[in-house]
Amino acid sequence: YEYLTKYANDIILVMDRAGKVIEANGSAVNSYGYSRDELFTLPLSDLFVDSRHSLTAPEQMAAEARDGLRFEGLNRRKDGTAFPAEISASLVEMGDKRIYQYIIRDISERKLKEKILQESEQQLRYFSSQLLIVQENERCRISKELHDELGPALMILKFQLSSIESRLPKNKKALRNEFETLPHYLDDVIENVRRLSWNLNPSVLEQFGLATAIKNLLDDFGKHYAIQWEPPQVETINDLFPP
Numbered sequence: 549y550e551y552l553t554k555y556a557n558d559i560i561l562v563m564d565r566a567g568k569v570i571e572a573n574g575s576a577v578n579s580y581g582y583s584r585d586e587l588f589t590l591p592l593s594d595l596f597v598d599s600r601h602s603l604t605a606p607e608q609m610a611a612e613a614r615d616g617l618r619f620e621g622l623n624r625r626k627d628g629t630a631f632p633a634e635i636s637a638s639l640v641e642m643g644d645k646r647i648y649q650y651i652i653r654d655i656s657e658r659k660l661k662e663k664i665l666q667e668s669e670q671q672l673r674y675f676s677s678q679l680l681i682v683q684e685n686e687r688c689r690i691s692k693e694l695h696d697e698l699g700p701a702l703m704i705l706k707f708q709l710s711s712i713e714s715r716l717p718k719n720k721k722a723l724r725n726e727f728e729t730l731p732h733y734l735d736d737v738i739e740n741v742r743r744l745s746w747n748l749n750p751s752v753l754e755q756f757g758l759a760t761a762i763k764n765l766l767d768d769f770g771k772h773y774a775i776q777w778e779p780p781q782v783e784t785i786n787d788l789f790p791p
Contacts, residue, residue, distance in 0.1 A: 579624035
Protein backbone atom coordinates (compact mmCIF):
# COMPACT_ATOMS: atom_id res chain seq x y z
CA TYR A 549 0.00 0.00 0.00
CA GLU A 550 2.84 2.39 0.87
CA TYR A 551 4.54 1.60 -2.44
CA LEU A 552 1.38 2.16 -4.46
CA THR A 553 0.64 5.38 -2.59
CA LYS A 554 4.16 6.70 -3.03
CA TYR A 555 4.39 6.09 -6.79
CA ALA A 556 0.76 6.60 -7.81
CA ASN A 557 0.15 9.12 -10.59
CA ASP A 558 -2.94 10.40 -8.79
CA ILE A 559 -2.80 12.64 -5.76
CA ILE A 560 -3.47 10.72 -2.54
CA LEU A 561 -4.25 12.47 0.71
CA VAL A 562 -5.21 10.96 4.05
CA MET A 563 -7.09 13.01 6.63
CA ASP A 564 -7.89 12.24 10.25
CA ARG A 565 -11.21 12.81 11.97
CA ALA A 566 -10.20 16.34 12.91
CA GLY A 567 -9.79 17.28 9.26
CA LYS A 568 -5.99 17.34 9.36
CA VAL A 569 -3.84 15.94 6.56
CA ILE A 570 -1.75 13.12 8.01
CA GLU A 571 -0.38 11.59 4.81
CA ALA A 572 0.38 12.82 1.29
CA ASN A 573 2.14 11.12 -1.59
CA GLY A 574 4.70 12.52 -4.02
CA SER A 575 2.06 13.45 -6.59
CA ALA A 576 0.37 15.64 -3.99
CA VAL A 577 3.63 17.48 -3.32
CA ASN A 578 4.32 17.96 -7.02
CA SER A 579 0.75 18.98 -7.90
CA TYR A 580 0.04 21.41 -5.07
CA GLY A 581 3.54 22.87 -4.77
CA TYR A 582 3.66 22.43 -1.00
CA SER A 583 6.20 20.37 0.85
CA ARG A 584 4.89 17.35 2.75
CA ASP A 585 5.42 19.17 6.04
CA GLU A 586 3.43 22.15 4.75
CA LEU A 587 0.61 19.88 3.61
CA PHE A 588 0.40 18.40 7.11
CA THR A 589 -0.40 21.87 8.49
CA LEU A 590 -3.21 22.61 6.02
CA PRO A 591 -6.92 21.83 6.28
CA LEU A 592 -8.43 20.34 3.16
CA SER A 593 -10.50 23.48 2.72
CA ASP A 594 -7.28 25.26 1.72
CA LEU A 595 -6.75 22.77 -1.07
CA PHE A 596 -10.32 22.09 -2.16
CA VAL A 597 -12.35 25.05 -3.44
CA ASP A 598 -15.72 25.25 -5.16
CA SER A 599 -16.91 21.85 -3.96
CA ARG A 600 -20.50 21.02 -3.04
CA HIS A 601 -19.40 18.51 -0.40
CA SER A 602 -18.63 19.45 3.16
CA LEU A 603 -14.95 19.15 4.04
CA THR A 604 -15.13 20.65 7.51
CA ALA A 605 -17.79 18.42 9.07
CA PRO A 606 -16.21 14.99 9.70
CA GLU A 607 -19.45 13.32 10.77
CA GLN A 608 -21.25 14.42 7.61
CA MET A 609 -18.25 13.39 5.55
CA ALA A 610 -18.26 10.01 7.26
CA ALA A 611 -21.88 9.40 6.30
CA GLU A 612 -21.21 10.30 2.67
CA ALA A 613 -17.88 8.54 2.29
CA ARG A 614 -18.75 5.29 4.08
CA ASP A 615 -19.74 3.60 0.81
CA GLY A 616 -17.35 5.63 -1.32
CA LEU A 617 -17.95 9.10 -2.70
CA ARG A 618 -16.95 10.63 -6.03
CA PHE A 619 -17.34 14.25 -7.05
CA GLU A 620 -15.64 17.01 -9.00
CA GLY A 621 -14.26 20.27 -7.73
CA LEU A 622 -11.51 22.81 -8.08
CA ASN A 623 -8.20 22.27 -6.27
CA ARG A 624 -5.92 25.16 -5.42
CA ARG A 625 -2.13 25.12 -5.62
CA LYS A 626 0.26 27.00 -3.39
CA ASP A 627 0.74 29.71 -6.04
CA GLY A 628 -3.02 30.39 -6.07
CA THR A 629 -3.76 28.76 -9.41
CA ALA A 630 -6.53 26.17 -9.56
CA PHE A 631 -7.16 23.00 -11.52
CA PRO A 632 -10.29 20.86 -11.95
CA ALA A 633 -10.13 17.51 -10.24
CA GLU A 634 -12.09 14.31 -9.91
CA ILE A 635 -12.10 13.31 -6.25
CA SER A 636 -12.83 9.89 -4.78
CA ALA A 637 -13.29 9.87 -1.02
CA SER A 638 -13.60 6.80 1.16
CA LEU A 639 -13.81 6.10 4.86
CA VAL A 640 -11.35 3.63 6.33
CA GLU A 641 -11.83 2.27 9.88
CA MET A 642 -8.92 0.60 11.59
CA GLY A 643 -9.98 -0.54 15.02
CA ASP A 644 -11.02 2.57 16.88
CA LYS A 645 -9.33 4.84 14.36
CA ARG A 646 -11.17 6.43 11.45
CA ILE A 647 -9.38 8.07 8.53
CA TYR A 648 -10.48 9.50 5.22
CA GLN A 649 -8.63 8.76 2.03
CA TYR A 650 -8.86 11.06 -0.99
CA ILE A 651 -7.70 9.99 -4.43
CA ILE A 652 -7.55 13.09 -6.60
CA ARG A 653 -7.06 13.11 -10.36
CA ASP A 654 -6.20 16.24 -12.30
CA ILE A 655 -8.74 16.42 -15.15
CA SER A 656 -7.53 19.68 -16.71
CA GLU A 657 -6.76 18.00 -20.03
CA ARG A 658 -10.13 16.25 -20.12
CA LYS A 659 -11.98 19.48 -19.32
CA LEU A 660 -10.01 21.27 -22.03
CA LYS A 661 -10.97 18.61 -24.57
CA GLU A 662 -14.62 18.82 -23.46
CA LYS A 663 -14.52 22.60 -23.87
CA ILE A 664 -12.98 22.33 -27.34
CA LEU A 665 -15.58 19.73 -28.32
CA GLN A 666 -18.41 21.89 -26.98
CA GLU A 667 -17.12 24.94 -28.86
CA SER A 668 -16.80 22.84 -32.04
CA GLU A 669 -20.38 21.63 -31.66
CA GLN A 670 -21.58 25.21 -31.14
CA GLN A 671 -19.69 26.32 -34.26
CA LEU A 672 -21.14 23.43 -36.22
CA ARG A 673 -24.67 24.34 -35.12
CA TYR A 674 -24.01 27.97 -36.04
CA PHE A 675 -22.65 27.07 -39.49
CA SER A 676 -25.57 24.70 -40.06
CA SER A 677 -28.05 27.44 -39.18
CA GLN A 678 -26.24 29.89 -41.46
CA LEU A 679 -26.32 27.34 -44.28
CA LEU A 680 -30.07 26.92 -43.83
CA ILE A 681 -30.51 30.70 -43.90
CA VAL A 682 -28.47 30.96 -47.12
CA GLN A 683 -30.48 28.13 -48.68
CA GLU A 684 -33.76 29.75 -47.68
CA ASN A 685 -32.67 33.12 -49.04
CA GLU A 686 -31.61 31.48 -52.31
CA ARG A 687 -34.96 29.69 -52.61
CA CYS A 688 -36.75 32.98 -52.04
CA ARG A 689 -34.62 34.69 -54.67
CA ILE A 690 -35.23 32.00 -57.29
CA SER A 691 -38.94 31.91 -56.43
CA LYS A 692 -39.17 35.69 -56.83
CA GLU A 693 -37.38 35.59 -60.20
CA LEU A 694 -39.66 32.84 -61.47
CA HIS A 695 -42.76 34.69 -60.31
CA ASP A 696 -41.78 38.26 -61.16
CA GLU A 697 -39.63 37.82 -64.25
CA LEU A 698 -40.09 34.50 -66.00
CA GLY A 699 -43.85 34.35 -65.42
CA PRO A 700 -44.64 37.76 -66.98
CA ALA A 701 -42.20 37.08 -69.84
CA LEU A 702 -44.08 33.88 -70.69
CA MET A 703 -47.40 35.71 -70.57
CA ILE A 704 -46.09 38.37 -72.98
CA LEU A 705 -44.83 35.61 -75.26
CA LYS A 706 -48.29 34.04 -75.21
CA PHE A 707 -49.94 37.33 -76.20
CA GLN A 708 -47.39 37.87 -78.97
CA LEU A 709 -48.09 34.42 -80.39
CA SER A 710 -51.82 35.12 -80.30
CA SER A 711 -51.21 38.40 -82.11
CA ILE A 712 -49.11 36.67 -84.78
CA GLU A 713 -51.71 33.95 -85.14
CA SER A 714 -54.47 36.51 -85.74
CA ARG A 715 -52.46 38.03 -88.60
CA LEU A 716 -51.71 34.77 -90.39
CA PRO A 717 -53.34 34.34 -93.82
CA LYS A 718 -56.42 32.17 -93.66
CA ASN A 719 -55.07 29.95 -96.44
CA LYS A 720 -52.16 28.93 -94.20
CA LYS A 721 -54.18 26.29 -92.37
CA ALA A 722 -51.25 24.05 -91.43
CA LEU A 723 -49.36 26.97 -89.93
CA ARG A 724 -52.47 28.26 -88.14
CA ASN A 725 -53.05 24.78 -86.66
CA GLU A 726 -49.51 24.74 -85.30
CA PHE A 727 -49.99 28.18 -83.76
CA GLU A 728 -53.21 27.08 -82.09
CA THR A 729 -51.35 24.45 -80.08
CA LEU A 730 -48.65 26.85 -78.85
CA PRO A 731 -50.84 28.81 -76.36
CA HIS A 732 -51.91 25.55 -74.71
CA TYR A 733 -48.30 24.49 -74.45
CA LEU A 734 -47.38 27.88 -72.96
CA ASP A 735 -50.24 27.57 -70.47
CA ASP A 736 -48.66 24.34 -69.20
CA VAL A 737 -45.26 25.98 -68.98
CA ILE A 738 -46.69 28.98 -67.09
CA GLU A 739 -48.48 26.67 -64.68
CA ASN A 740 -45.27 24.72 -64.07
CA VAL A 741 -43.38 27.95 -63.40
CA ARG A 742 -46.05 29.02 -60.91
CA ARG A 743 -45.91 25.64 -59.21
CA LEU A 744 -42.10 25.73 -58.98
CA SER A 745 -42.22 29.27 -57.58
CA TRP A 746 -44.81 28.30 -54.99
CA ASN A 747 -42.94 25.14 -53.97
CA LEU A 748 -39.72 27.08 -53.49
CA ASN A 749 -41.34 29.70 -51.28
CA PRO A 750 -45.02 29.01 -50.54
CA SER A 751 -46.73 32.15 -49.29
CA VAL A 752 -49.09 30.05 -47.17
CA LEU A 753 -46.07 28.99 -45.11
CA GLU A 754 -45.31 32.57 -44.13
CA GLN A 755 -48.93 33.60 -43.64
CA PHE A 756 -50.56 30.58 -41.97
CA GLY A 757 -47.71 28.44 -40.66
CA LEU A 758 -46.20 25.05 -41.30
CA ALA A 759 -49.29 22.97 -40.44
CA THR A 760 -51.44 24.64 -43.12
CA ALA A 761 -48.62 24.41 -45.66
CA ILE A 762 -48.26 20.67 -44.99
CA LYS A 763 -52.03 20.17 -45.32
CA ASN A 764 -52.08 21.96 -48.66
CA LEU A 765 -49.11 19.94 -49.86
CA LEU A 766 -50.81 16.68 -48.86
CA ASP A 767 -54.04 17.76 -50.58
CA ASP A 768 -52.13 18.56 -53.77
CA PHE A 769 -50.32 15.23 -53.55
CA GLY A 770 -53.61 13.41 -53.04
CA LYS A 771 -55.14 15.00 -56.13
CA HIS A 772 -52.30 13.76 -58.31
CA TYR A 773 -51.89 10.28 -56.83
CA ALA A 774 -55.35 9.50 -55.40
CA ILE A 775 -53.99 9.15 -51.89
CA GLN A 776 -55.76 10.85 -49.00
CA TRP A 777 -53.77 11.07 -45.77
CA GLU A 778 -53.62 13.64 -43.00
CA PRO A 779 -51.33 13.09 -40.00
CA PRO A 780 -53.36 13.26 -36.78
CA GLN A 781 -50.87 15.55 -35.04
CA VAL A 782 -50.16 17.96 -37.89
CA GLU A 783 -51.83 20.85 -36.04
CA THR A 784 -49.39 20.64 -33.14
CA ILE A 785 -46.40 21.27 -35.40
CA ASN A 786 -47.08 25.01 -35.29
CA ASP A 787 -46.19 24.93 -31.59
CA LEU A 788 -42.68 23.85 -32.56
CA PHE A 789 -42.40 26.05 -35.66
CA PRO A 790 -44.65 29.10 -35.22
CA PRO A 791 -45.37 31.21 -38.35
